[in-house]
Amino acid sequence: MVIGAGPAGENVVDRAVRGGLSAAIVESELAGGECSYWACIPSKALLRPVELHAAAERVPGLSVGRIDAAAVLARRDEAVSNYDDGGQAKWIASVPATLVRGKARLDGPKRVAVGDRVLVARHAVVLGTGTGALIPDVPGLxxxxxxxxxxxxxxxxxxxxxxxxxxxxxxxxxxxxxxxxxxxxxxxxxxxxxxxxxxxxxxxxxxxxxxxxxxxxxxxxxxxxxxxxxxxxxxxxxxxxxxxxxxxxxxxxxxxRTPNTTGIGLPSVGLPEGKYVEVDDSLRAKDVPEGWLYVVGDANGRNLLTHMGKYQARVCGDVIVARARGDKEDDGPWSSLRAGADGRGAPQVVFTDPQVAAAGLTAAQARERGHTIRVVEYELPSVSGAYLRADGPGKASAVVDEDRRVLLGVTFVGSEVAELLHAGTVAVTAEVPLERLWHAVPSYPTVSEVWLRLLEAYGL
Amino acid sequence: MVIGAGPAGENVVDRAVRGGLSAAIVESELAGGECSYWACIPSKALLRPVELHAAAERVPGLSVGRIDAAAVLARRDEAVSNYDDGGQAKWIASVPATLVRGKARLDGPKRVAVGDRVLVARHAVVLGTGTGALIPDVPGLxxxxxxxxxxxxxxxxxxxxxxxxxxxxxxxxxxxxxxxxxxxxxxxxxxxxxxxxxxxxxxxxxxxxxxxxxxxxxxxxxxxxxxxxxxxxxxxxxxxxxxxxxxxxxxxxxxxRTPNTTGIGLPSVGLPEGKYVEVDDSLRAKDVPEGWLYVVGDANGRNLLTHMGKYQARVCGDVIVARARGDKEDDGPWSSLRAGADGRGAPQVVFTDPQVAAAGLTAAQARERGHTIRVVEYELPSVSGAYLRADGPGKASAVVDEDRRVLLGVTFVGSEVAELLHAGTVAVTAEVPLERLWHAVPSYPTVSEVWLRLLEAYGL
Structure with missing residues (x-):
């Protein structure tokens, strides 16, 4: 039983059903969740023409007129399927899983009440209720x-x-x-x-x-x-x-943001309302006995990012399946039953122009955690690929763990740096040694050549 | 002594001088080489506005007129510094190294003749003479x-x-x-x-x-x-x-292409003309005794790509320094004195629209080498990030080594996929296990999310 059909909840259902379990998912608004209708998707649909307009203005030979706001808003409407979740409902049915429409509340262990019905989960209940906007306590606001x-x-x-x-x-x-x-x-x-x-x-x-x-x-x-x-x-x-x-x-x-954990019956299982629900690396709520309650996505407060919620969901779904089967729980550092990446600093892209793309720890965070680090930086306009793309100003930095010679974090700021990030996410998360990274030659003339410059700046 | 001031030759000089040696570099055309004036740089300067024009036409809300070819050609002229290598000459002087203008030819072991002068190298001679266009033997062509x-x-x-x-x-x-x-x-x-x-x-x-x-x-x-x-x-x-x-x-x-190895005195050291000069992983010419002759870049025929030439040059420069110092030559697989990445399949981007970005081996190449593989594919338009960028059609594929559970190759085809490649280059070159890649979560909604889809398609 999953409460909340956002990206995290949907991914739990997907993994659980693939693993042979049956699943129901309860949603009181639109299946697809905040990200699909009111966050990632529409915001990027609005930002893309703005970014492209700026890019076209920077390169000689193109002439772009003004942005047609009405056309942009129409594309946003398309991107959010005109706020119709029929496609998502269809996807849930195809999993196959049961979509229950209504407001769910916990009603004691493994019990979920939706309106007059009480549904009892066989194996697990998963909360994926997300967060809402926090309105600060300012008079009149x-x-x-x-x-x-x-x-x-x-x-x-x-x-x-x-x-x-x-x-x-x-x-x-x-x-x-x-x-x-x-x-x-x-x-x-x-x-x-x-x-x-x-x-x-x-x-x-x-x-x-x-x-x-x-x-x-x-x-x-x-x-x-x-x-x-x-x-x-x-x-x-x-x-x-x-x-x-x-x-x-x-x-x-x-x-x-503020967690959507009020009015969903948490007190019926001994948990407080209005707080993030703390979970372990298998996404199990720490303070609930017998381990039937899981929390994925924003509501656990680990990383308020769609992709990390989905990551947790994959782990959570697989964990529920493994426990239902009585499989051994592998607890090695790279086990797929452990959301270990949550702790390394999640990757994130800010889709402004310039974009900000970062993974892992900032220098300050790394120092706080006691790492001995060195920071290297390089200006993006000095990279041929950035010049050829007619990019605006930008900069890359990397935080090196001096003891282990791996990267703890990377940050790219500049025009359309979003896709430069995943190499950093791989290097940081998988702890690829610098000595190996040195042989991963960026293709010329891409902007990714900045990877070479960062390693050279480090002294390789 | 380096013959040929292209990107490879220049990088040898840079590394050698950093290592405490002195260096001279001979160039008969423009310092900076083929890539800077007649290949990578001008071609990408011509292609960028074309690609951006197509991208702007795909996203609703922007109106772009026709491409102003004269403005594009003017930017190309800027990109090639109007075919003036003053900036490159200045850079060589700043290394510091000596730029010798003229046509060089080998004149026996460690001897390089330029016009009437004969220069004798203390440690090594490096050929970085590149390739020229091959004109096929067609009547009248x-x-x-x-x-x-x-x-x-x-x-x-x-x-x-x-x-x-x-x-x-x-x-x-x-x-x-x-x-x-x-x-x-x-x-x-x-x-x-x-x-x-x-x-x-x-x-x-x-x-x-x-x-x-x-x-x-x-x-x-x-x-x-x-x-x-x-x-x-x-x-x-x-x-x-x-x-x-x-x-x-x-x-x-x-x-x-055809190697520029004719008329540079190779017979004076026992090598044939007009062929690629075979080298070992330290870039030393295999058939020259006493190991004083090195070949970097296109002229050795290993990988006819600027970035791989530069990679070889870094290795070569470091090797020459290590040998001059009498340092131990580390021969571990990740040694910086070994151009090991040459053999794994070089990364390359084709800057057409759609772009083609690939690293490592294709499925056919992997099978030829005897690997047991599985190929997974995913259509890019099914990735939210590609939809939001208003990208055209595209596809990604990965070749998995079933025995070792690492990636042998990746290919991305689609709108502006160039910067997606480096994650693949890192994964392939550094042999990052699939189990670790699974925890490297692509940021949502980037096009890099295709990495997740590929791993899911594999069954993770």
């Missing part, structure tokens, strides 16, 4: 009916004046997309001193520079004290600690 | 003064009618680029039954389909019997075995 990632990615009419609270991925991505699509007056109010604070500092700096150069007003260390929207649908005024105000047509809140 | 990669990449005025002999990388890349830049009537005459025969068959098929759809006339199994160009600068007529003819304004020959 909730009353102002702010946009979250849902309204921003689902935009029908782009506001001329937009104010964004936040400086993380959603704030940067949606601030840039909406600005390019018509929000000519866009302001980012960032509480901290930098954008994208979980990445290497140069990442946030590069994105900040790009946002500013495009005309977005980025205000760091902004102390939002109060929000006013006297007339519903009318302009919104944000008051800052320094006495200044920002007026806009819409306000987007992108200040973090 | 040489007399017709055909274009090679040099004239094609250096094009000043794009002919309206172009005929290309060949179906390899240069033929496909330059055929596509020149067609898009104004050669509306372009014909590819291919002797074999497919394009890009060294790649997986689906690669050549995809490129063939794209070329045909763009209006290029691709003729496979074309038997060119005779070429006529009665008036210099006038039209050229190609006669085929079936009695048909193709008339064009220019003819481009792209049927292979």
């Amino acid at each position: 909730a009353e102002a009916k702010p946009w979250t990632n849902r309204e921003a990615t689902g935009v029908k009419s782009v506001p001329r004046r937009l104010v964004v609270l936040g400086g993380g991925v959603v704030a940067c991505e949606m601030g840039q997309a909406l600005h390019a699509l018509g929000a000519t007056e866009t302001t980012l109010l960032v509480r901290g001193g930098s954008l994208l604070p979980r990445n290497e500092p140069f990442a946030g700096e590069a994105v900040e520079k790009a946002l500013r150069e495009s005309g977005i007003d980025v205000r760091l260390r902004a102390d939002v004290t109060r929000v006013e929207r006297p007339v519903e649908g009318g302009p919104v005024t944000v008051h800052l600690g320094d006495g200044s105000t920002v007026e806009a047509d819409e306000i987007l809140v992108a200040t973090g | 040489a007399e017709a003064k055909p274009w090679t990669n040099r004239e094609a990449t250096g094009v000043k005025s794009v002919p309206r009618r172009l005929v290309v002999l060949g179906g390899g990388v240069v033929a496909c890349e330059m055929g596509q680029a020149l067609h898009a830049l104004g050669a509306t009537e372009t014909t590819l005459l291919v002797r074999g039954g497919s394009l890009l025969p060294r790649n997986e068959p689906f690669a050549g098929e995809a490129v063939e389909k794209a070329l045909r759809e763009s209006g290029i006339d691709v003729r496979l199994r074309a038997d060119v019997t005779r070429v006529e160009r009665p008036v210099e600068g006038g039209p050229v007529t190609v006669h085929l075995g079936d009695g048909s003819t193709v008339e064009a304004d220019e003819i481009l020959v792209a049927t292979g």
Whole structure:
């Protein structure tokens, strides 16, 4: 029994059924989840034309007119299947698994109530309920009916004046997309001193520079004290600690996430509500006896990223099958029954222009964990491939574990660096020794040649 | 003493000088070599706007006009520094190393004659003389003064009618680029039954389909019997075995390469002229006693690719330094003094649209070498990231060594797949076990997610 038909929940079902079990999955909204309708998919559909427009403007010989926002929004609608989950429901049926529509709540061990029905799981219950947007406790903010990632990615009419609270991925991505699509007056109010604070500092700096150069007003260390929207649908005024105000047509809140673990019956199995549910590397809830409850994806708080949720789901599905069969649980470091990659620093791409693509640990995180490290860096415009693509500015860095001579982390910032990342994810996750990486020759003239430059910079 | 200041020769000098030796490098044309002025660099400068134009046309919301060929040619001129090697000469001086201008020839062991001077190497002589275009022995062809990669990449005025002999990388890349830049009537005459025969068959098929759809006339199994160009600068007529003819304004020959090993004094050290010089994994010429002669890059025939030439050059430079110092020569499989990656199948990107990016062995090559393999494939349009980028058709395949559970080869064909390759190069070259690759989670929604799909298709 899986609660929540997002990408994580769906992958559990897929693996469990492949392993010979039967599965049901309960969803109260759209099968496919947050990612498919209100996050990854629509945001990237909005960002791609913006990025391509910038790329075409950089290379001599092409002339691109203005972006046709209506066409972009229409493509977004296509990308989210017009918010119709028929295709997903069909996929679930094809697994085959049972899709139960409704709001599920735990009702004691292995029991899931949906409306009047109580379903009892034979082997396991898996929570994949995800997270929702966190609305910070600022006077007047909730009353102002702010946009979250849902309204921003689902935009029908782009506001001329937009104010964004936040400086993380959603704030940067949606601030840039909406600005390019018509929000000519866009302001980012960032509480901290930098954008994208979980990445290497140069990442946030590069994105900040790009946002500013495009005309977005980025205000760091902004102390939002109060929000006013006297007339519903009318302009919104944000008051800052320094006495200044920002007026806009819409306000987007992108200040973090909160787990969807309230109202799903967690107290019936002895767990608190409204918190991330802690799990072990087999995705089993730590504080539930007899090990029948698993949590995958955002709701366990390990890595709030679709691909890591799906990774956990594959592990979780396989674990449930192995336990149902009474198979030996392999606990070696590379076992497929262990979500070991969760701890190494998940790969992530921020689809702004410039993009930020990083895997593993930042230098600061590596030092915090006590590693002896050396950091090497290289400017992307010095790579022939980046020049030939007519890329904008960019930089790559690698964090080397000096004791073991493996990479602990890599970061790429620049035009369309997304696909450069997987080589880093492989090198970091699989702990490929530098001596072997030295023989993995990047093809010339790709941008990936920066891999050679990083190793040369290290002294190989 | 290095003969030939192409990318390979320059890298030998760089490594040797870093290691404490002094170096001179002789060049009779432009320092920087074929790649910088007449191959990789200008061809990619011509192809990038074509590729970007196609990408922009595929994504709704952008409108791109026609490609401005003059602007593209101007950017090509910038990319090749207007065929001025001042920047390269400066770089060589900064190493520091001595650039000797002139035609070099070996004059017995360790002796290099340049004009009237004879230079004697203390430690080693390195040949990096590269290859030139091979003009096949077709009656009338040489007399017709055909274009090679040099004239094609250096094009000043794009002919309206172009005929290309060949179906390899240069033929496909330059055929596509020149067609898009104004050669509306372009014909590819291919002797074999497919394009890009060294790649997986689906690669050549995809490129063939794209070329045909763009209006290029691709003729496979074309038997060119005779070429006529009665008036210099006038039209050229190609006669085929079936009695048909193709008339064009220019003819481009792209049927292979021939080593630049004639007229450089090889007989003075007992080696034949006009052949690739065989070397061992330390890049030492096999048939020269006392081991003072090395050959890097195209001239040794191992892998006719800039990046592999540079790789050999790094190994060669380090080997010369190690031997000069009397250091122990490490011969472990991952030693930096061994060009071991040469044998595993070099990575290569064909910068057509669709691109072809491959590393390691094809399925056919792996079977020939006696490996027990399984091939897995996945269509790129089924990957969310490819849909969101609005990519065209594409496919990925992986060749798995069933005995060792490592990858022997990967191939990606599709829109801008170049940067997907390095993950494959790392996995293949460093022999990363599938069990570890399974934990290297591709970031969602990148095109690299195809890595997950390939492993799932394998059964992980």
